Amino acid sequence: MTVEGITNYTDAHQHISAALRDSQETVRALLDATTETALLVDTEGHILALNEVAYERLCNLAPVGAAGNRDDLLGQNVFDLFPPGLADQRKARNDAVIRSGVPARFEDERAGRWMDNTIYPIFGPDGCVAKLAVFSYDITDRKRTEVALERALLEEQERARRDPLTGALNHGAIVEELQRFVERSSEGLAVLIADLDGLKTINDTLGHPMGDAALVAVAETLLRDRAIVGRYGGDEFVVLLPGADRTRAEGYKQTVEAEFMNREIADEHRDVAIPVRASIGIAMHPEDSVAVNRLIELADSSMYAEKRRRPVVRPRRLAA
Numbered sequence: 001m002t003v004e005g006i007t008n009y010t011d012a013h014q015h016i017s018a019a020l021r022d023s024q025e026t027v028r029a030l031l032d033a034t035t036e037t038a039l040l041v042d043t044e045g046h047i048l049a050l051n052e053v054a055y056e057r058l059c060n061l062a063p064v065g066a067a068g069n070r071d072d073l074l075g076q077n078v079f080d081l082f083p084p085g086l087a088d089q090r091k092a093r094n095d096a097v098i099r100s101g102v103p104a105r106f107e108d109e110r111a112g113r114w115m116d117n118t119i120y121p122i123f124g125p126d127g128c129v130a131k132l133a134v135f136s137y138d139i140t141d142r143k144r145t146e147v148a149l150e151r152a153l154l155e156e157q158e159r160a161r162r163d164p165l166t167g168a169l170n171h172g173a174i175v176e177e178l179q180r181f182v183e184r185s186s187e188g189l190a191v192l193i194a195d196l197d198g199l200k201t202i203n204d205t206l207g208h209p210m211g212d213a214a215l216v217a218v219a220e221t222l223l224r225d226r227a228i229v230g231r232y233g234g235d236e237f238v239v240l241l242p243g244a245d246r247t248r249a250e251g252y253k254q255t256v257e258a259e260f261m262n263r264e265i266a267d268e269h270r271d272v273a274i275p276v277r278a279s280i281g282i283a284m285h286p287e288d289s290v291a292v293n294r295l296i297e298l299a300d301s302s303m304y305a306e307k308r309r310r311p312v313v314r315p316r317r318l319a320a
Helices: 003-033 052-063 084-100 138-159 171-183 197-208 208-222 244-262 292-309
Strands: 037-042 045-052 104-112 113-123 127-139 190-196 228-233 236-242 266-267 270-273 278-285
Touching: 037 052, 045 052, 045 228, 084 104, 084 113, 084 127, 113 138, 171 190, 171 228, 171 236, 171 292, 190 244, 190 292, 197 208, 197 266, 197 270, 208 228, 208 236, 208 244, 208 266, 236 244, 236 292, 244 278, 278 292
Parallel strands: none
Antiparallel strands: 037 045, 037 127, 104 113, 113 127, 190 236, 190 278, 228 236, 266 270
């Protein structure tokens, strides 16, 4: 080769080398321009290229710490840098993409951080997958927002099911609970109707705020022994005792009645107090009926039969 040929060859080689360096620097700059993790691996998981974000996140994941800079990670197997459980999951996903040739997108959680991941297959000249490009985006803030919104929605849905005065389930919700049980379960269920005695007397004597206080006291007293309690309307409450037989239902009723003996509401301005009492009726599923309306009707009839036998609720003067 002549001197001129050698010179031309050297110039061409230098030009190609410079172009290659420029290309590599351009690719490196592009990779570093994104806030996503960008990683290129071969089919065995060896790292071929990565950006700074990928290096930092791999350092955080590595059980014993990663190398001093990202170039030191080139050639290492990425699965060696993952915790064992995560390494197995990621390798299985990579293998699935290699087999199918179809990109995969998935989310996972790592030490409290949520990532949105996509694995893209890169095909070689033979048409087979030769490399995998992996991009991961931190979606923790979005996930936290979604969780907060979901929690707020559930809380709002629950508030919509509650009676605003007593906190018990409202009419629609307690009937829905009873309907759901009757439709889906064959086990025993006690359905009780509890009716506040003398609400009109309380309202007329002490005023509606004290009547409201009496209703709250009834709801609080009924909420025991895993009972599901709903305000059916006005001064009536429905109580469901899933899995209860008649003996347990009668025991619950006696406990509640004993508690009522210690409850009263007082109006110190008027110097009067009035006891909080409730009449309670019981119906049993499936012995008495398997129909929702019939169970409520039977419990209601039992409650009114008891109410007719009970003394009239009267106020008393507070002790001096």
